Amino acid sequence: MKKLVVLTGAGISAESGIKTFRDADGLWEGHDVLEVATPEGFAKNPALVLDFYNQRRRQLLTVLPNKAHYNLVALEEYFEVQIITQNIDDLHERAGSKNVLHLHGELLKVRSTKNPTTILEWRKDLMLGDLCKQKSQLRPHIVWFGEEVPMLEKAIELTEKADILVIIGTSMQVYPAASLVHYVSQKTPIYFIDPNPQITENRFANLIIIKELASTGTSILNAMLLQKQKSY
Incomplete structure:
Protein backbone atom coordinates (compact mmCIF):
# COMPACT_ATOMS: atom_id res chain seq x y z
CA MET A 1 0.00 0.00 0.00
CA VAL A 63 -19.29 18.09 19.11
CA LEU A 64 -18.89 15.21 16.66
CA PRO A 65 -16.53 14.34 13.80
CA ASN A 66 -17.60 15.65 10.41
CA LYS A 67 -17.55 14.26 6.87
CA ALA A 68 -13.92 15.25 6.36
CA HIS A 69 -12.82 13.10 9.29
CA TYR A 70 -14.81 10.13 7.97
CA ASN A 71 -13.51 10.63 4.42
CA LEU A 72 -9.96 10.21 5.71
CA VAL A 73 -10.94 7.01 7.50
CA ALA A 74 -12.38 5.66 4.22
CA LEU A 75 -8.97 6.05 2.57
CA GLU A 76 -7.49 3.47 4.97
CA GLU A 77 -9.03 0.76 2.78
CA TYR A 78 -6.72 1.77 -0.08
CA PHE A 79 -3.71 3.45 1.54
CA GLU A 80 -1.54 3.28 4.62
CA VAL A 81 -2.86 6.50 6.15
CA GLN A 82 -0.93 8.47 8.77
CA ILE A 83 -2.50 11.62 10.16
CA ILE A 84 -0.31 14.33 11.68
CA THR A 85 -2.54 16.95 13.26
CA GLN A 86 -1.93 20.35 14.78
CA ASN A 87 -5.33 20.00 16.45
CA ILE A 88 -5.68 19.12 20.12
CA ASP A 89 -9.14 17.53 19.74
CA ASP A 90 -9.84 13.80 19.38
CA LEU A 91 -12.15 13.99 16.35
CA HIS A 92 -9.86 11.96 14.10
CA GLU A 93 -9.80 9.15 16.64
CA ARG A 94 -13.55 9.29 17.21
CA ALA A 95 -14.14 9.03 13.47
CA GLY A 96 -12.03 5.86 13.44
CA SER A 97 -8.59 6.90 12.15
CA LYS A 98 -6.07 4.32 13.32
CA ASN A 99 -2.82 6.30 13.10
CA VAL A 100 -2.94 9.82 14.54
CA LEU A 101 0.02 11.84 15.77
CA HIS A 102 -0.76 15.02 17.73
CA LEU A 103 1.95 17.63 17.25
CA HIS A 104 0.54 20.13 19.75
CA GLY A 105 -0.79 17.82 22.45
CA GLU A 106 -4.25 16.55 23.37
CA LEU A 107 -7.05 18.37 25.13
CA LEU A 108 -8.44 15.21 26.73
CA VAL A 143 2.44 22.19 23.68
CA TRP A 144 2.47 25.88 24.55
CA PHE A 145 4.29 28.62 22.68
CA GLY A 146 7.95 28.56 23.62
CA GLU A 147 7.94 24.84 24.46
CA GLU A 148 9.61 22.01 22.58
CA VAL A 149 7.43 20.01 20.17
CA PRO A 150 8.32 16.49 21.33
CA MET A 151 6.56 14.70 18.46
CA LEU A 152 8.22 16.76 15.71
CA GLU A 153 11.03 14.29 14.96
CA LYS A 154 8.51 11.47 14.61
CA ALA A 155 6.38 13.67 12.32
CA ILE A 156 9.42 14.42 10.15
CA GLU A 157 10.25 10.72 9.95
CA LEU A 158 6.70 9.89 8.83
CA THR A 159 6.58 12.74 6.32
CA GLU A 160 9.86 11.70 4.70
CA LYS A 161 8.32 8.31 3.88
CA ALA A 162 5.16 9.75 2.30
CA ASP A 163 4.19 8.62 -1.20
CA ILE A 164 1.38 11.19 -1.16
CA LEU A 165 1.04 14.26 1.10
CA VAL A 166 -2.33 15.86 1.89
CA ILE A 167 -2.66 19.18 3.74
CA ILE A 168 -6.10 20.13 5.09
CA GLY A 169 -7.33 23.25 6.82
CA THR A 170 -4.03 24.76 7.85
CA SER A 171 -2.45 27.98 6.65
CA MET A 172 1.02 26.40 6.75
CA GLN A 173 2.13 29.53 8.58
CA VAL A 174 2.62 27.96 12.03
CA TYR A 175 6.08 26.57 12.61
CA PRO A 176 7.50 24.05 13.12
CA ALA A 177 4.47 22.21 11.66
CA ALA A 178 4.68 24.24 8.43
CA SER A 179 8.20 22.97 7.83
CA LEU A 180 7.01 19.38 7.37
CA VAL A 181 6.09 19.97 3.73
CA HIS A 182 9.79 20.39 2.95
CA TYR A 183 10.60 16.84 4.05
CA VAL A 184 8.76 15.07 1.23
CA SER A 185 10.48 14.12 -2.00
CA GLN A 186 10.17 16.63 -4.85
CA LYS A 187 8.35 13.93 -6.79
CA THR A 188 5.73 13.42 -4.07
CA PRO A 189 2.28 14.73 -5.06
CA ILE A 190 0.90 17.28 -2.58
CA TYR A 191 -2.83 17.95 -2.27
CA PHE A 192 -3.74 21.17 -0.45
CA ILE A 193 -7.35 21.54 0.71
CA ASP A 194 -8.42 24.97 1.97
CA PRO A 195 -11.09 27.48 0.91
CA ASN A 196 -8.52 30.30 1.04
CA PRO A 197 -5.18 28.63 0.33
CA GLN A 198 -2.13 30.64 1.36
CA ILE A 199 0.08 28.71 -1.00
CA THR A 200 0.72 28.73 -4.74
CA GLU A 201 1.17 26.00 -7.32
CA ASN A 202 4.54 27.30 -8.46
CA ARG A 203 6.00 26.89 -4.96
CA PHE A 204 5.97 23.09 -5.28
CA ALA A 205 6.41 20.97 -8.40
CA ASN A 206 3.57 18.52 -7.72
CA LEU A 207 1.03 20.70 -5.88
CA ILE A 208 -2.71 20.28 -6.49
CA ILE A 209 -4.89 22.89 -4.77
CA ILE A 210 -8.50 21.99 -3.91
CA LYS A 211 -10.10 25.30 -2.98
CA GLU A 212 -12.89 23.94 -0.78
CA LEU A 213 -13.87 23.43 2.83
CA ALA A 214 -12.50 20.23 4.37
CA SER A 215 -15.68 18.16 3.98
CA THR A 216 -16.18 18.97 0.29
CA GLY A 217 -12.47 18.99 -0.44
CA THR A 218 -11.85 15.53 1.02
CA SER A 219 -14.73 14.11 -1.03
CA ILE A 220 -13.04 15.51 -4.16
CA LEU A 221 -9.68 14.23 -2.94
CA ASN A 222 -10.98 10.71 -2.36
CA ALA A 223 -12.46 10.55 -5.84
CA MET A 224 -9.18 11.77 -7.38
CA LEU A 225 -7.02 9.35 -5.40
CA LEU A 226 -9.23 6.33 -6.04
CA GLN A 227 -9.31 7.11 -9.74
CA LYS A 228 -5.52 7.24 -9.80
CA GLN A 229 -5.37 4.07 -7.71
CA LYS A 230 -7.34 2.23 -10.38
CA SER A 231 -4.92 3.35 -13.07
CA TYR A 232 -1.85 1.93 -11.31
Whole structure:
Protein backbone atom coordinates (compact mmCIF):
# COMPACT_ATOMS: atom_id res chain seq x y z
CA MET A 1 0.00 0.00 0.00
CA LYS A 2 1.16 3.54 -0.73
CA LYS A 3 1.88 5.72 2.31
CA LEU A 4 -0.57 8.64 2.54
CA VAL A 5 0.42 11.28 5.09
CA VAL A 6 -2.20 13.87 6.02
CA LEU A 7 -1.39 17.13 7.82
CA THR A 8 -4.50 18.65 9.40
CA GLY A 9 -5.17 21.98 11.07
CA ALA A 10 -8.02 23.96 12.60
CA GLY A 11 -9.99 24.06 9.34
CA ILE A 12 -10.93 20.38 9.49
CA SER A 13 -12.37 20.71 13.01
CA ALA A 14 -14.11 24.04 12.36
CA GLU A 15 -16.89 22.25 10.45
CA SER A 16 -17.65 20.26 13.60
CA GLY A 17 -18.16 23.51 15.50
CA ILE A 18 -14.77 23.68 17.16
CA LYS A 19 -13.67 27.29 17.49
CA THR A 20 -10.27 28.03 16.00
CA PHE A 21 -9.11 29.85 19.16
CA ARG A 22 -7.49 32.83 17.50
CA ASP A 23 -9.79 35.65 16.39
CA ALA A 24 -9.08 38.18 13.65
CA ASP A 25 -7.62 40.54 16.25
CA GLY A 26 -5.16 37.89 17.37
CA LEU A 27 -6.86 37.19 20.68
CA TRP A 28 -7.71 33.68 21.83
CA GLU A 29 -11.27 33.82 23.14
CA GLY A 30 -10.61 37.37 24.32
CA HIS A 31 -7.23 36.52 25.86
CA ASP A 32 -3.73 37.42 24.78
CA VAL A 33 -1.98 34.24 23.69
CA LEU A 34 0.79 34.97 26.20
CA GLU A 35 -1.76 34.75 29.02
CA VAL A 36 -3.23 31.34 28.18
CA ALA A 37 -0.78 29.43 25.99
CA THR A 38 2.70 29.91 27.44
CA PRO A 39 4.54 28.45 30.43
CA GLU A 40 4.95 31.99 31.72
CA GLY A 41 1.21 32.60 31.54
CA PHE A 42 0.56 29.42 33.48
CA ALA A 43 3.11 30.37 36.14
CA LYS A 44 1.56 33.84 36.49
CA ASN A 45 -2.12 32.86 36.56
CA PRO A 46 -2.66 29.09 36.53
CA ALA A 47 -6.36 29.40 37.38
CA LEU A 48 -6.99 31.49 34.25
CA VAL A 49 -5.13 29.01 32.04
CA LEU A 50 -6.94 26.01 33.53
CA ASP A 51 -10.29 27.72 33.03
CA PHE A 52 -9.44 28.53 29.41
CA TYR A 53 -8.74 24.87 28.62
CA ASN A 54 -11.66 23.65 30.73
CA GLN A 55 -13.94 25.67 28.45
CA ARG A 56 -12.28 24.19 25.36
CA ARG A 57 -12.59 20.66 26.79
CA ARG A 58 -16.28 21.10 27.62
CA GLN A 59 -16.96 22.32 24.09
CA LEU A 60 -15.06 19.41 22.55
CA LEU A 61 -17.25 16.92 24.39
CA THR A 62 -20.37 18.42 22.76
CA VAL A 63 -19.29 18.09 19.11
CA LEU A 64 -18.89 15.21 16.66
CA PRO A 65 -16.53 14.34 13.80
CA ASN A 66 -17.60 15.65 10.41
CA LYS A 67 -17.55 14.26 6.87
CA ALA A 68 -13.92 15.25 6.36
CA HIS A 69 -12.82 13.10 9.29
CA TYR A 70 -14.81 10.13 7.97
CA ASN A 71 -13.51 10.63 4.42
CA LEU A 72 -9.96 10.21 5.71
CA VAL A 73 -10.94 7.01 7.50
CA ALA A 74 -12.38 5.66 4.22
CA LEU A 75 -8.97 6.05 2.57
CA GLU A 76 -7.49 3.47 4.97
CA GLU A 77 -9.03 0.76 2.78
CA TYR A 78 -6.72 1.77 -0.08
CA PHE A 79 -3.71 3.45 1.54
CA GLU A 80 -1.54 3.28 4.62
CA VAL A 81 -2.86 6.50 6.15
CA GLN A 82 -0.93 8.47 8.77
CA ILE A 83 -2.50 11.62 10.16
CA ILE A 84 -0.31 14.33 11.68
CA THR A 85 -2.54 16.95 13.26
CA GLN A 86 -1.93 20.35 14.78
CA ASN A 87 -5.33 20.00 16.45
CA ILE A 88 -5.68 19.12 20.12
CA ASP A 89 -9.14 17.53 19.74
CA ASP A 90 -9.84 13.80 19.38
CA LEU A 91 -12.15 13.99 16.35
CA HIS A 92 -9.86 11.96 14.10
CA GLU A 93 -9.80 9.15 16.64
CA ARG A 94 -13.55 9.29 17.21
CA ALA A 95 -14.14 9.03 13.47
CA GLY A 96 -12.03 5.86 13.44
CA SER A 97 -8.59 6.90 12.15
CA LYS A 98 -6.07 4.32 13.32
CA ASN A 99 -2.82 6.30 13.10
CA VAL A 100 -2.94 9.82 14.54
CA LEU A 101 0.02 11.84 15.77
CA HIS A 102 -0.76 15.02 17.73
CA LEU A 103 1.95 17.63 17.25
CA HIS A 104 0.54 20.13 19.75
CA GLY A 105 -0.79 17.82 22.45
CA GLU A 106 -4.25 16.55 23.37
CA LEU A 107 -7.05 18.37 25.13
CA LEU A 108 -8.44 15.21 26.73
CA LYS A 109 -5.15 14.49 28.49
CA VAL A 110 -3.26 16.17 31.32
CA ARG A 111 0.25 15.76 32.58
CA SER A 112 2.34 16.35 35.67
CA THR A 113 4.17 19.66 35.98
CA LYS A 114 6.96 17.73 37.72
CA ASN A 115 7.27 14.73 35.42
CA PRO A 116 6.18 15.35 31.77
CA THR A 117 6.02 11.61 31.13
CA THR A 118 3.18 11.23 33.63
CA ILE A 119 0.21 11.66 31.28
CA LEU A 120 -3.40 10.95 32.24
CA GLU A 121 -6.68 10.72 30.33
CA TRP A 122 -8.90 13.61 31.47
CA ARG A 123 -12.47 14.47 30.46
CA LYS A 124 -13.58 16.71 33.35
CA ASP A 125 -12.51 20.18 34.48
CA LEU A 126 -8.92 20.45 35.67
CA MET A 127 -8.61 22.50 38.83
CA LEU A 128 -5.89 23.90 41.03
CA GLY A 129 -5.19 21.19 43.58
CA ASP A 130 -5.55 18.33 41.08
CA LEU A 131 -2.25 16.56 41.64
CA CYS A 132 -0.29 13.71 40.09
CA LYS A 133 1.01 10.80 42.18
CA GLN A 134 4.16 12.82 42.88
CA LYS A 135 1.90 15.47 44.50
CA SER A 136 2.59 17.97 41.74
CA GLN A 137 -0.06 20.10 40.02
CA LEU A 138 -1.46 18.69 36.79
CA ARG A 139 -1.53 20.87 33.66
CA PRO A 140 -3.09 20.53 30.21
CA HIS A 141 -1.19 18.14 27.93
CA ILE A 142 -0.69 20.92 25.39
CA VAL A 143 2.44 22.19 23.68
CA TRP A 144 2.47 25.88 24.55
CA PHE A 145 4.29 28.62 22.68
CA GLY A 146 7.95 28.56 23.62
CA GLU A 147 7.94 24.84 24.46
CA GLU A 148 9.61 22.01 22.58
CA VAL A 149 7.43 20.01 20.17
CA PRO A 150 8.32 16.49 21.33
CA MET A 151 6.56 14.70 18.46
CA LEU A 152 8.22 16.76 15.71
CA GLU A 153 11.03 14.29 14.96
CA LYS A 154 8.51 11.47 14.61
CA ALA A 155 6.38 13.67 12.32
CA ILE A 156 9.42 14.42 10.15
CA GLU A 157 10.25 10.72 9.95
CA LEU A 158 6.70 9.89 8.83
CA THR A 159 6.58 12.74 6.32
CA GLU A 160 9.86 11.70 4.70
CA LYS A 161 8.32 8.31 3.88
CA ALA A 162 5.16 9.75 2.30
CA ASP A 163 4.19 8.62 -1.20
CA ILE A 164 1.38 11.19 -1.16
CA LEU A 165 1.04 14.26 1.10
CA VAL A 166 -2.33 15.86 1.89
CA ILE A 167 -2.66 19.18 3.74
CA ILE A 168 -6.10 20.13 5.09
CA GLY A 169 -7.33 23.25 6.82
CA THR A 170 -4.03 24.76 7.85
CA SER A 171 -2.45 27.98 6.65
CA MET A 172 1.02 26.40 6.75
CA GLN A 173 2.13 29.53 8.58
CA VAL A 174 2.62 27.96 12.03
CA TYR A 175 6.08 26.57 12.61
CA PRO A 176 7.50 24.05 13.12
CA ALA A 177 4.47 22.21 11.66
CA ALA A 178 4.68 24.24 8.43
CA SER A 179 8.20 22.97 7.83
CA LEU A 180 7.01 19.38 7.37
CA VAL A 181 6.09 19.97 3.73
CA HIS A 182 9.79 20.39 2.95
CA TYR A 183 10.60 16.84 4.05
CA VAL A 184 8.76 15.07 1.23
CA SER A 185 10.48 14.12 -2.00
CA GLN A 186 10.17 16.63 -4.85
CA LYS A 187 8.35 13.93 -6.79
CA THR A 188 5.73 13.42 -4.07
CA PRO A 189 2.28 14.73 -5.06
CA ILE A 190 0.90 17.28 -2.58
CA TYR A 191 -2.83 17.95 -2.27
CA PHE A 192 -3.74 21.17 -0.45
CA ILE A 193 -7.35 21.54 0.71
CA ASP A 194 -8.42 24.97 1.97
CA PRO A 195 -11.09 27.48 0.91
CA ASN A 196 -8.52 30.30 1.04
CA PRO A 197 -5.18 28.63 0.33
CA GLN A 198 -2.13 30.64 1.36
CA ILE A 199 0.08 28.71 -1.00
CA THR A 200 0.72 28.73 -4.74
CA GLU A 201 1.17 26.00 -7.32
CA ASN A 202 4.54 27.30 -8.46
CA ARG A 203 6.00 26.89 -4.96
CA PHE A 204 5.97 23.09 -5.28
CA ALA A 205 6.41 20.97 -8.40
CA ASN A 206 3.57 18.52 -7.72
CA LEU A 207 1.03 20.70 -5.88
CA ILE A 208 -2.71 20.28 -6.49
CA ILE A 209 -4.89 22.89 -4.77
CA ILE A 210 -8.50 21.99 -3.91
CA LYS A 211 -10.10 25.30 -2.98
CA GLU A 212 -12.89 23.94 -0.78
CA LEU A 213 -13.87 23.43 2.83
CA ALA A 214 -12.50 20.23 4.37
CA SER A 215 -15.68 18.16 3.98
CA THR A 216 -16.18 18.97 0.29
CA GLY A 217 -12.47 18.99 -0.44
CA THR A 218 -11.85 15.53 1.02
CA SER A 219 -14.73 14.11 -1.03
CA ILE A 220 -13.04 15.51 -4.16
CA LEU A 221 -9.68 14.23 -2.94
CA ASN A 222 -10.98 10.71 -2.36
CA ALA A 223 -12.46 10.55 -5.84
CA MET A 224 -9.18 11.77 -7.38
CA LEU A 225 -7.02 9.35 -5.40
CA LEU A 226 -9.23 6.33 -6.04
CA GLN A 227 -9.31 7.11 -9.74
CA LYS A 228 -5.52 7.24 -9.80
CA GLN A 229 -5.37 4.07 -7.71
CA LYS A 230 -7.34 2.23 -10.38
CA SER A 231 -4.92 3.35 -13.07
CA TYR A 232 -1.85 1.93 -11.31
